[in-house]
Amino acid sequence: MENARSYKGIEYIRISDLPRDQQDQIRNIVSVDLVIKIKTDTTLLPDCILYKDYVKWYETIYTKMSPAESGAIPPGPPKVNFLSRLMHKLLPNP
Numbered sequence: 001m002e003n004a005r006s007y008k009g010i011e012y013i014r015i016s017d018l019p020r021d022q023q024d025q026i027r028n029i030v031s032v033d034l035v036i037k038i039k040t041d042t043t044l045l046p047d048c049i050l051y052k053d054y055v056k057w058y059e060t061i062y063t064k065m066s067p068a069e070s071g072a073i074p075p076g077p078p079k080v081n082f083l084s085r086l087m088h089k090l091l092p093n094p
Helices: 020-031 049-067 080-089
Strands: 006-007 010-014 035-039 044-050
Touching: 010 035, 010 049, 020 049, 044 049
Parallel strands: none
Antiparallel strands: 006 010, 010 044, 035 044
């Protein structure tokens, strides 16, 4: 989960600063009404979301969708080294 930025007391996250998978998912799920623009002294940030809304999305939706976060992908069977298999076939049984 990303840390909040703050500007004049507004805690926010900039969507374009999130990791790519979060950017894609949040843009597809979060209502357009939640995306805000923040005008700083030097620039306009057109793709922000309040930090509290980001945290709510992250905890209730993203972590349930992302296998890497939730550990939902079970580990596969252990891989046997090719050399070990070859040695087993070539060496006589004791």
